[in-house]
Amino acid sequence: MNSGTIDPVSDLVADPRRRVELDAVHNFRDLGGYPARDGAVTRWGMLYRADGLHRMTPADVETVRELGLRTVVDLRSTGEIDRWGTFPHDRIDVELVHHPVIDRTWDHDPDDDRSDHDFLVWAYTDMLAVGGARFARAIDELARPGALPAVFHCAAGKDRTGLLAALVLESLGVPRSVVLADYELTVEGMQRLSSWLTTHHPELAAGWAQVPSAFLAAVPSALDEVLVGLHLQGGGPFVANDELDRRLLAEAGASGIVMMPTADAFEHPERLVAAAMTWGERLDLEVEALMVLGRADALDEGAAGVVRRAKVVYLVGDQPLHLRSVLKDTPVWTALGDVLAAGGVVVGVGGSGSALCDPMVDPRGGAFTLGLGMVNGVAFVSASETWSLERLHRTLKLANTPVLCSPTGSAAIVRDGAWEHVGAIELHGDL
Known part of the structure; x- marks a missing residue:
């Protein structure tokens, strides 16, 4: 018998139903099973968060088809879509909504010596200041009658997707501890993405290795600080x-x-x-x-x-x-x-x-x-x-x-x- 301490939050996020396992997409997760307001629980199979769905293999397409998606919300910029492509809506009948929440991604300043926490607090606060109305419209799109099941995603499924997921879950009354634990699962997704790049795209993996840690990190304390500020301001x-x-x-x-x-x-x-x-x-x-x-x-x-x-x-x-x-x-x-x-x-x-x-x-x-x-x-x-x-x-x-x-x-x-x-x-x- 295991006499260790049971962590109910860890058990929630570690539910085997949470991760949708795909070959070339590494941060595709179900937001179901979380406690919400007035004793409710978020439904499985209704809302997903993900990373770059343009990478899906033919086998991935078949797996995602079985989810019965009706809506895909792409949070990436126009430049990213022009460069990398988008969800294969020609093979899966969905409503594809391009909804960039920021116009461009952040540039790296070699003289920036902020910690990962401080950088992400700045980045997420800036993202909300610039794109607050866009995040609100993305939530409206997901709440539209007939929109579900739906998935929203960006490139890595970490920052834009992580922030939108937190806003959606908090609006449903999901406890902050659960919201942050769900966000932290992205660390595992980023590790899977890094390994996949090393195996399948070594030329991209070399550049990935030079990316500053703050661009790859998922720091729950940073998201927590930004969400506190959001409640105070909003x-x-x-x-x-x-x-x-x-x-x-x-x-x-x-x-x-x-x-x-x-x-x-x-x-x-x-x-x-x-x-x-x-x-x-x-x-x-x-x-x-x-x-x-x-x-x-x-x-x-x-x-x-x-x-x-x-x-x-x-x-x-x-x-x-x-x-x-x-x-x-x-x-x-x-x-x-x-x-x-x-x-x-x-x-x-x-x-x-x-x-x-x-x-x-x-x-x-x-x-x-x-x-x-x-x-x-x-x-x-x-x-x-x-x-x-x-x-x-x-x-x-x-x-x-x-x-x-x-x-x-x-x-x-x-x-x-x-x-x-x-x-x-x-x-x-x-x-």
Whole structure:
């Protein structure tokens, strides 16, 4: 009898049904059998993740045909497809969706001395910053009625595929420990790919041996750090752990709010509205969604009137530059000032909080620029732990005003005559 410790997570990911064994594709896996929200379990044979399906041999094609796939989502760039080809849809009747989540792969800098962990945190954060809307559309494609069974893949099945798999599994309520363990299976897939190249394509294997380790590594701690940052930035205020919101709204005496998903205009603002409505029900709070998504909306006097009548306005989303360009010097912007002047509350969440400030931190590089000017003499950086240390250091070095950073957990910065920090706030400088 084996008296060793049983690891239920390891048992889940090691299920023999998980790997689809093929000759020339080495990271093809079934995402079934994982515990999900409300006691559900992800179904076997419905959703797969893989590496380069252009490599399939005739025998591989027959094995994959038996899976009954309806949809193949190719996450690679156009250049990669032009060079290497694509899924053999002429031999298997599927809907082939080309959905590049990034326009080009990363280049190696020989002077880059970051650890594998630090490189992948930067790479995955950059991938989400550049291609967040594309990942969302890929998930929409997989959720389309009739899309399943489906497989999504990139070249190695590690980074683009790994990130999309994590986003899908987390959206289904799969525990983080399981998500990370599934991601770590890619290490074995990369080893199989390396061995296959050595045997079948020694000319490519020689180049593979020169690739920096970070380009081949799958580091669960890096993915974990990025997913934490994603929840902080993408979750906004409308999350299950809303005790901080409850306290702040009670202190404001608010029975209802107006929320504006302006800064998520390009990334499914309707989802943010739906989350806000659910959040409002939990707090017994009336939520009115004001869809100010473009500058024409902000120029509308009717929208300005809705804002002006509100006691609490939430500006939500992670695109502060878009928020600023939409609102600056418009009737809605003036109405927000009127709310403050009348003793009301304007809440900026995540990137929207940064946009309220002058100076505003430009998320593209960490430099300072002009914001909406509703909070002067202090800057705010949201979810700073997802930034590279180099970027945040540059921001703090350039600062000629205090900088407030919200690196982890629920946090708020309240100004009611004087500044108050609530939650996990880091202050650089003196308020």
